[in-house]
């Protein structure tokens with residue numbers, strides 16, 4: 102069993118991606134041994150009205166019964182765009198979305214913007230997680246039309262500080278993982294799950310020792326990144342770093358527990 | 363990318379830990395872009411690691427560092443991922459003067475590492491064509507010490523600068539390859555502000571490769587921060603430029619794209635110290651068994667064979 106907590110459907114405007122539809126994704130998952138993918142629609146990063154992207158994903162998932170339980174949708178919500186409270190309600194109550202992915206740099210607001218904090222609190226009250234990706238693409242290679250800022254781990258902490266009792270998903274960990282002791286304690290005290298797609302996870306064994314084996318889960322950041330690297334970080338752990346029980350947690354059990362699947 | 367890994371705590375393995383490294387692949391299976399058929403669904407069956415260990419590998423783009431954990435850290439990663447040989451260098455710093463003292467010091471480190479791990483490391487040398495005589499002397503010293511090529515050359519001098527001509531001619535005589543760093547370059551239209559002025563761009567490789575068709579060049583790291591679609595298209599018609607797929611940016615589809623434009627005989631597996639990405643995107647790519655074997659091992663070994671310094 103394998104659950105990918107960091108995948109996408111939809112289009113990236115600056116480079117052709119593969120298996121961007123739900124049908125193509127499911128086929129790809131079957132070929133790659135991935136049982137469940139948690140996805141949002143990339144179009145939600147680029148549409149001004151992100152709700153259109155959520156509706157697209159919802160409609161696409163209705164087309165084939167085989168998608169149910171295999172492709173798990175996340176909403177993309179922009180809290181500084183009109184109607185976001187209704188969008189959140191429709192996505193979670195009406196469309197069954199399992200969490201919210203935020204893209205503050207693309208949507209141009211600070212993570213501590215009062216409306217963002219409000220969104221995080223409402224999502225928390227629904228018992229659902231907030232997902233933050235430290236970057237979507239490598240800034241070095243990104244398009245001249247794309248943003249060029251990336252986050253490091255430190256940059257997600259302000260919202261955790263504001264709403265420490267929400268659930269957080271930290272995706273595509275890149276750049277510095279250095280935190281002060283105070284920041285480390287803040288993160289350790291929060292309910293977070295980090296995926297294994299990011300290049301900063303050069304020593305997952307050590308991360309598990311520091312933060313706990315329940316805090317990590319397989320994620321690919323696919324179809325932007327390849328789907329094997331994130332799994333290789335898990336499977337190549339030596340027995341002294343992660344035994345079979347821990348690897349099972351990382352492959353799917355942590356995701357199941359965190360997202361109530 | 364020259365990111366030093368400094369957060370690692372590692373366990374040193376002094377012997378090749380996997381018998382799988384020495385296995386020859388039996389049979390040919392088309393379109394092996396996944397590990398699914400080996401059944402990831404079953405517990406206790408590390409299908410991915412079996413797949414990883416199945417292939418002999420030469421990391422065509424590796425580094426050693428002036429740090430306490432090097433080269434043990436690189437060997438540790440290599441053991442973990444079944445990388446049999448690593449082609450190592452210690453490049454000159456991007457904005458350094460690249461004096462003979464500096465490049466000799468870098469090459470001394472490589473020689474020291476080659477001695478420490480003779481069955482794992484293949485060394486390549488750095489030099490600076492600005493210092494012509496000192497560079498030519500250094501080539502002799504390093505070849506005598508058992509090195510197999512030049513690299514990773516950095517941005518002291520552009521690869522197509524006339525100052526490089528005598529160096530390239532020497533490597534033609536030696537039948538050895540020259541690995542040159544590639545850059546972010548003009549990924550965002552204008553030359554990246556962080557790049558030294560003498561950075562080699564894909565077009566510079568095209569020009570020098572046409573001038574010296576008998577020379578062998580290695581274009582560094584498609585995953586190292588360059589617009590790899592641009593680079594592969596630019597190098598499509600330069601048959602004596604090999605392209606290594608190393609680097610930290612494991613964007614999906616990169617190797618498939620490179621395969622279409624560069625072809626299976628000119629692509630080289632490499633990590634540039636991003637070991638998971640290097641192996642990971644190879645196994646994610648839509649490659650046949652033959653293509654995997656070529657890119658992981660055979661292509662680079664064929665290069666080494668020309669100078670008689672190949673791996674058995």
Ligand SMILES: [Zn+2]
Nearest residue numbers: 363543544582
């Ligand atoms: Zn380089």
